[in-house]
Amino acid sequence: MLLHSIEHFDIYYFPEHLPAWMKTLDGAIWETMFFLFSGKSYSIFALLFGVTYAIQLSRQKEKGQSFAGRFAWRMVLLFAFGILNSAFFQGDVLTIYAVLGVLLIPFSKLKDSIILGIAIILLVLPYEWTNLIYALQHPDEKINDPISWSYFGKMLTYVGEPSLWDTIIGNLTNGKIGVLRWNWENGRFFTILALFLLGYLLGKHQKFHETDKNLEFWTQVLKISIIAFIPLYLLKRNMDHFIESDIIRRSALTIETSITNFSFMLVLVSGITLLFYKTKAKNALMYFSRFGRMSMSNYIIQSILGGAIFYGWGLGLYKYTGATYGLLIGLALTIIIGIFCKWWAKRYKQGPFETVWHKATWM
Numbered sequence: 001m002l003l004h005s006i007e008h009f010d011i012y013y014f015p016e017h018l019p020a021w022m023k024t025l026d027g028a029i030w031e032t033m034f035f036l037f038s039g040k041s042y043s044i045f046a047l048l049f050g051v052t053y054a055i056q057l058s059r060q061k062e063k064g065q066s067f068a069g070r071f072a073w074r075m076v077l078l079f080a081f082g083i084l085n086s087a088f089f090q091g092d093v094l095t096i097y098a099v100l101g102v103l104l105i106p107f108s109k110l111k112d113s114i115i116l117g118i119a120i121i122l123l124v125l126p127y128e129w130t131n132l133i134y135a136l137q138h139p140d141e142k143i144n145d146p147i148s149w150s151y152f153g154k155m156l157t158y159v160g161e162p163s164l165w166d167t168i169i170g171n172l173t174n175g176k177i178g179v180l181r182w183n184w185e186n187g188r189f190f191t192i193l194a195l196f197l198l199g200y201l202l203g204k205h206q207k208f209h210e211t212d213k214n215l216e217f218w219t220q221v222l223k224i225s226i227i228a229f230i231p232l233y234l235l236k237r238n239m240d241h242f243i244e245s246d247i248i249r250r251s252a253l254t255i256e257t258s259i260t261n262f263s264f265m266l267v268l269v270s271g272i273t274l275l276f277y278k279t280k281a282k283n284a285l286m287y288f289s290r291f292g293r294m295s296m297s298n299y300i301i302q303s304i305l306g307g308a309i310f311y312g313w314g315l316g317l318y319k320y321t322g323a324t325y326g327l328l329i330g331l332a333l334t335i336i337i338g339i340f341c342k343w344w345a346k347r348y349k350q351g352p353f354e355t356v357w358h359k360a361t362w363m
Contacts, residue, residue: 001302001337003037005330006030008318009306010091010152010175011159018322026322033327039261040268042093045295046192047269049097050199051208053104058204068105074361075101081296081353087168089303090155090175093192094296096183100193108200115197122194123262125187125255132251139245146185151178164313187258210277218270225266232260290341294351298337305333 004010006029018026053071060067075098082094107115135141151174158170183189207214235242236256243249275281291298308314309329310321321329344351350358 001334002327002330003033003041004089004091004302004306005310005333006033006323006326008310008321008326009089009303011155011310011318012152013156013318015320015322017320022322022324025324029323029327033323039257040265042188043191043195043261043265044269045093046097046195047199047202047265049101050104050196050201051203052199053101053108053196054200054203057108070361071105072102074357075099077357077360081300081357083172085300085303086176087171088300088307090171090179092179092303094299096180096189096192100189100196103193104196104200107197112201112204115201119194119197119201122190122197123259125190125258127190128187128251128254132248132255135245135247135251139248141247143247143250146182148178148182148185151175151181159307160312160316160318162312162316167307167311167313185254187254191258191262208273215274215277218273221266222270222274225263225270229260229263229267232256232263236260287338290345291338293345294341294354296357297351297353298341300353301337301340302333309333 014026056071057067060070078101079095079098082092082096082098085094086092107118110118154174155170155178158166158174161167202208207217236253239249239253239256243252272285276285310316310318317325317329341351348355
């Protein structure tokens with residue numbers, strides 16, 4: 001919510017009328033929020049997707065039931081929810097999850113060691129290595145902007161206009177193609193599947209259960225990920241100084257950024273897990289379980305609210321708000337959704353979209 005709000009839900013527009021001090025503050029907030037959440041939030045989401053699959057698969061095995069066909073149907077339903085979400089926010093990830101999620105069915109039948117090996121290979125972006133090898137052989141070749149940029153450049157022609165219908169059509173056509181190309185250019189398809197598999201292994205081996213062995217595991221993960229992240233982040237920040245060739249630097253930076261984000265994601269996951277089990281922060285963190293119980297509903301609701309606030313068919317605030325105002329709006333929306341989640345949780349076991357998803361899954 002916070003990151004999407006400072007981005008105006010994918011409208012990268014920076015108002016010129018703001019005072020100089022606010023532009024400076026906007027820059028600091030932008031850098032901080034992207035450092036903390038960009039490439040990490042979606043990684044946690046993908047990791048937990050795999051954990052959820054492992055839990056569901058285990059429960060059905062205990063009942064002596066096969067889950068493969070039911071899960072495949074569940075992914076069809078998720079794809080439909082993703083199309084709905086894409087109509088309001090072109091940056092939707094649910095459709096990608098639905099397609100890649102089906103691969104969990106055959107992969108989960110493999111040995112754990114093979115699954116782990118596949119996940120590691122995917123994490124280092126094997127396709128991008130072919131681009132890097134080509135770049136090393138042609139270091140002086142000129143490169144154009146990524147293809148996805150041409151699609152994003154057309155975005156304001158529909159989301160900036162006051163027509164909701166034009167926004168929906170634009171998001172589902174031009175926007176959807178642009179987002180898919182962007183995910184391919186940045187190796188996200190490989191990373192998401194890798195995180196699905198790692199999450200599946202964590203869920204299968206119950207690594208989030210409170211045991212001494214698991215706490216030691218997460219302590220080691222925290223230490224190793226911090227040690228790995230520091231040099232990786234410094235390398236990412238100084239890549240321009242090490243590599244002069246544009247074509248080589250683009251591929252190298254794509255691979256390095258993916259690994260850097262993964263290491264910091266592990267810092268967040270292990271750190272929050274240890275905070276939950278080893279400190280008095282547990283009760284405070286339990287507040288967010290209300291959000292988690294209806295995470296897909298919140299994901300779709302925030303797309304609708306974000307469009308209503310920032311897009312042309314709504315208030316059109318993208319023209320007037322920088323990162324500072326965007327952050328404040330994101331915080332306000334988070335509080336409002338938190339109140340809604342609390343109200344809903346007192347009356348229902350699942351969120352509105354989760355309820356439909358569950359009933360349709362098991363009909």
